[in-house]
Amino acid sequence: MKYVRDTSGRLSRRPHFEPIELDRECERIVSEFLRGKFDAIRFPIPTDTLTVLVERDTADFDMYADLSSLGADVEGVTEFIPGQKPRVRISKRLTEERRLENRLRTTITHEYGHVKFHAPLWQVDAQTADMFGSRPERTSISCKRENIMGAAEYDWMEWQAGYACGAFLMPHTRVKAIASDMLGQRLERGPLEAGSAQAVDLIGRLIETFQVSADAARVRLIKLKVIAEGGVATDLFSVGR
Secondary structure, eight states: OEEEEOTTSSOSEEEEOOHHHHHHHHHHHHHHHHHHHHSSOOSSOOHHHHHHHHHHTOSEEEEEEOOGGGOTTEEEEEEEOTTSOOEEEEEHHHHHOGGGHHHHHHHHHHHHHHHHHTHHHHHHHHHOHHHHOOOOSOEEEEEEGGGTTTOOTTSHHHHHHHHHHHHHHSOHHHHHHHHHHHHGGGGGGOOEETTSHHHHHHHHHHHHHHTOOHHHHHHHHHHTTSEESSSOOOOGGGGTO
């Protein structure tokens, strides 16, 4: 990880992570938490367990929040407050409608990405004016459905939280093992076409293994360069990740 200038205006400098750095850190966090709670690492991570993880690192975690005033497409909010743990709110619609559990799971882990990777930075930034410049006392990030996993890279906070969302739920070494088991040497020829039968089968395996939606599984495999949409991508597994 290195610091670069933050052109968004939120902070004067921001962290730049390579994807593999996020993958490794997210897997470490999840693995240590699961070992401590269950003395074993099992997937899918139960939704109740995800809530315990977030509660551990926040000052307040509200899963029944009315976020309608922020817009119909806002499903999660993380608030950064200097000197305190962050506060997280999740739209009550996701919690109350059982059919939306997969969306609830991705929203919880997206907000947790903000908690782990951005809250500490914001507190440091606000407390060290000589290095970072003055900042507001508190700041909220409102997360829209379209950005939970698929934010553009220029929106660095949402992109990092979206990447972390997939990495918490579907750790890269587990995805690699599943892909290798299903595809074997086929991986050496590069990523699969997203619409191919093999890609569809692999997405189905991730859905079953990690309790995620088809879209979440597809996005994760694209980000890990196991499958590709429209063009050629470098194979993740050929570069030692």
